[in-house]
Amino acid sequence: MDSERTSELQLIAQDLRILGLEMVREAKSGHIGGAFSLSEIMATLYFEKMNIDPGRPDWEDRDRLVMSKGHATVALYPTLAKRGFFPIDRLKQFRKIGGHLSGHAEMNYVAGVDMSTGSLGQGFSVAVGMALGAKMAHKKFRVFAILGDGEIQEGQIWEAAMFAAAASLDNLVAILDYNKVQLDGTVAEVQNSGPPQDKFAGFGFNVITIDGHSIQEIADAIDAAAICIGKPTIIIANTVKGKGVSFMEGKSAWHGKTPSDELFDLAFAELKEQRTKLEAIHG
Amino acid sequence: MAEKIATRHAYGQALAELGAQTSIVALDADVSTCTMSCDFGKQYPGRFVNVGIAEANMVGIAAGLSTLGYIPFVHSFAMFTAGRCFEQIRNTLAYPNLNVKVVGTHAGLSVGEDGATHQCLEDIGIMRTIPGMTIVHPCDGNETRAAVKAIAEYKGPCYLRLGRAALEIVTDKKGYEFRLGKAVLMKEGKDVTIIAVGMLVQAALKAAATLEKEGISVRVLNMHTIKPLDTEAVVTAAKETGVLVTAEEHNIIGGLGSAVAEAVTSSPYPVAVYRVGSQDTFGQSGNADALMEFYGLTDSFLSEVVRTAVNNKAK
Numbered sequence: 054m055d056s057e058r059t060s061e062l063q064l065i066a067q068d069l070r071i072l073g074l075e076m077v078r079e080a081k082s083g084h085i086g087g088a089f090s091l092s093e094i095m096a097t098l099y100f101e102k103m104n105i106d107p108g109r110p111d112w113e114d115r116d117r118l119v120m121s122k123g124h125a126t127v128a129l130y131p132t133l134a135k136r137g138f139f140p141i142d143r144l145k146q147f148r149k150i151g152g153h154l155s156g157h158a159e160m161n162y163v164a165g166v167d168m169s170t171g172s173l174g175q176g177f178s179v180a181v182g183m184a185l186g187a188k189m190a191h192k193k194f195r196v197f198a199i200l201g202d203g204e205i206q207e208g209q210i211w212e213a214a215m216f217a218a219a220a221s222l223d224n225l226v227a228i229l230d231y232n233k234v235q236l237d238g239t240v241a242e243v244q245n246s247g248p249p250q251d252k253f254a255g256f257g258f259n260v261i262t263i264d265g266h267s268i269q270e271i272a273d274a275i276d277a278a279a280i281c282i283g284k285p286t287i288i289i290a291n292t293v294k295g296k297g298v299s300f301m302e303g304k305s306a307w308h309g310k311t312p313s314d315e316l317f318d319l320a321f322a323e324l325k326e327q328r329t330k331l332e333a334i335h336g
Numbered sequence: 337m338a339e340k341i342a343t344r345h346a347y348g349q350a351l352a353e354l355g356a357q358t359s360i361v362a363l364d365a366d367v368s369t370c371t372m373s374c375d376f377g378k379q380y381p382g383r384f385v386n387v388g389i390a391e392a393n394m395v396g397i398a399a400g401l402s403t404l405g406y407i408p409f410v411h412s413f414a415m416f417t418a419g420r421c422f423e424q425i426r427n428t429l430a431y432p433n434l435n436v437k438v439v440g441t442h443a444g445l446s447v448g449e450d451g452a453t454h455q456c457l458e459d460i461g462i463m464r465t466i467p468g469m470t471i472v473h474p475c476d477g478n479e480t481r482a483a484v485k486a487i488a489e490y491k492g493p494c495y496l497r498l499g500r501a502a503l504e505i506v507t508d509k510k511g512y513e514f515r516l517g518k519a520v521l522m523k524e525g526k527d528v529t530i531i532a533v534g535m536l537v538q539a540a541l542k543a544a545a546t547l548e549k550e551g552i553s554v555r556v557l558n559m560h561t562i563k564p565l566d567t568e569a570v571v572t573a574a575k576e577t578g579v580l581v582t583a584e585e586h587n588i589i590g591g592l593g594s595a596v597a598e599a600v601t602s603s604p605y606p607v608a609v610y611r612v613g614s615q616d617t618f619g620q621s622g623n624a625d626a627l628m629e630f631y632g633l634t635d636s637f638l639s640e641v642v643r644t645a646v647n648n649k650a651k
Contacts, residue, residue: 161433181397183403185385
């Protein structure tokens with residue numbers, strides 16, 4: 054990918070943060086921390102790598118994405134809206150009664166959402182089922198699953214991992230949002246399970262570790278997964294929870310808390326300042 | 337002696353027959369030779385998935401397959417599908433309204449010797465609380481075949497409850513028709529109605545024959561679909577016979593008895609409902625027949641309850 058495209062995607066990622074923050078401000082609730090750690094990943098997937106068509110959200114040969122950490126709607130919905138699956142204005146309906154833009158990912162009311170998720174540990178199995186179905190039907194599409202590093206404490210994740218490797222689902226790409234922070238504290242404090250790389254490798258995955266905020270590294274990892282035959286891939290994306298907002302970065306307190314008006318203003322100011330800098334680089 | 341076949345054996349054959357449709361896939365969690373999904377697996381190995389002992393993952397994989405247009409049937413013992421996977425079924429199948437069929441075999445006390453850990457007496461109650469869930473519990477091999485076809489044609493999540501014991505065929509009579517959500521009138525009667533499900537349908541018919549000789553006219557309804565409940569048949573029975581007795585191989589809390597009681601108490605005919613079933617207890621190891629006797633799930637026990645019901649009604 055050339056540097057111009059990289060900086061374009063970086064700008065899109067920043068716009069996703071701004072849209073997400075506006076959405077939470079309007080809703081007065083939502084999960085910011087674990088959405089902002091995903092911004093570059095979402096931009097690279099939906100604006101560069103995934104084979105999708107916003108005009109045909111149910112196109113049967115499209116690539117799929119299961120947001121297994123289903124609370125990351127503050128990343129998912131702005132991405133889908135900006136990509137053209139539904140009007141950006143609809144984000145104002147987030148978490149409101151009758152708006153059907155649910156707090157956790159919702160497939161039946163939101164175009165572009167491939168699976169309803171929210172109960173941690175379950176989405177990954179669904180992604181595995183989609184990848185298995187693609188193999189059964191001799192379809193070429195890929196299936197992406199985004200997992201949280203707190204989420205992988207759920208046993209079902211490892212049931213799914215065991216199956217995916219045994220079934221040689223090389224059309225499956227899991228991306229671990231390795232931001233090292235969960236609801237109650239850091240992952241190390243809550244349930245220190247050590248580095249995920251060895252565990253997934255032990256289960257038979259192709260493991261790629263990257264900087265999850267580097268567009269180039271994300272894109273390269275997705276390409277590398279495509280040429281790995283016979284094994285599912287997991288991309289361990291080192292990220293920062295709350296990335297872009299200085300007072301939120303790396304803080305479990307900002308997993309699901311709504312900022313005060315003053316802090317919203319501060320967060321917007323920081324994000325917009327970063328955007329201006331990115332724009333200057335992009336030229 | 338009428339033909340006897342365990343519903344799970346009839347099930348295995350029916351699913352294998354259904355396999356001619358290429359959209360049907362079957363998943364099992366290492367008990368395929370018990371649930372009889374192996375019949376399908378032998379014929380259609382490319383559409384049969386043994387996930388190992390990982391039921392939660394099985395439900396999720398089925399959900400994923402269903403989003404591609406497949407119609408997955410997932411199998412394990414009732415304890416491990418409806419029981420263990422309640423939340424997966426609730427959030428990953430039912431909430432998104434995915435077209436997955438959950439099969440729970442070895443339901444109830446008649447599992448026998450394996451004992452309480454495997455005797456699921458709560459599954460109907462668990463599944464019944466999930467919005468949009470269809471629950472079917474056939475009473476014999478013939479009805480099982482009909483039920484499998486019906487739930488495959490129906491679009492949406494279903495729970496199919498099957499037993500382990502071999503059961504006499506009672507639904508091969510002329511005029512029998514299986515329709516989802518529609519109770520089958522097995523026998524007409526005017527003094528009392530037994531509403532039964534699963535293997536208690538046979539017990540109900542036996543009890544009715546005995547009571548008939550004593551001058552008690554018993555209507556028998558086979559409520560093979562517990563959800564959506566055939567409220568019309570229940571309320572009509574309440575109106576016309578004045579008292580109801582429910583019979584099921586399930587806890588009296590949450591199952592058919594509860595469903596029927598809920599229906600009549602909010603109808604213009606809030607008659608008494610006597611509930612035969614497991615009286616809020618766990619089971620234990622033992623021969624299936626001995627367990628049915630011990631926990632009061634026989635035709636003679638049912639007859640006794642019906643006598644009491646009719647007697648109290650007269651007062």
